[in-house]
Amino acid sequence: MKTLARIGAVLSFVFCLLGGLWILSRANFSSKDDALATAIGFYFVGKAFFVGPMLWVTADKYCTQRDTTTP
Numbered sequence: 001m002k003t004l005a006r007i008g009a010v011l012s013f014v015f016c017l018l019g020g021l022w023i024l025s026r027a028n029f030s031s032k033d034d035a036l037a038t039a040i041g042f043y044f045v046g047k048a049f050f051v052g053p054m055l056w057v058t059a060d061k062y063c064t065q066r067d068t069t070t071p
Contacts, residue, residue, distance in 0.1 A: 001063045002060070006059050008059075009052050009053070012055060013048050016045070016047045017044070017048035020045035021045065022041075024038065024042070024045070027041055
C-alpha cells in the first residue's frame with residue numbers, strides 16, 4: 001500500500017507541474033489580459049510542490065510496510 005501511495009504522490013506532482021508549466025508556456029507575461037492564465041499556471045506549479053511531498057510524507061507516516069521475510 002505504501003508503494004501505491006508513493007506512486008500517487010509522484011503522479012500528482014508530475015501532472016500538476018506539467019499542467020502548470022503548460023499553462024505558463026501559453027501565457028503572455030507582458031499582457032494584462034493573460035494575468036488570470038499566469039496566476040492559474042503559478043497556482044498549479046505551487047500546488048505540485050505542496051501536494052506531492054505532502055502525499056509522500058503521509059504515505060510514510062500512515063502506511064505500514066509488512067515484511068514478508070520475518071516469521
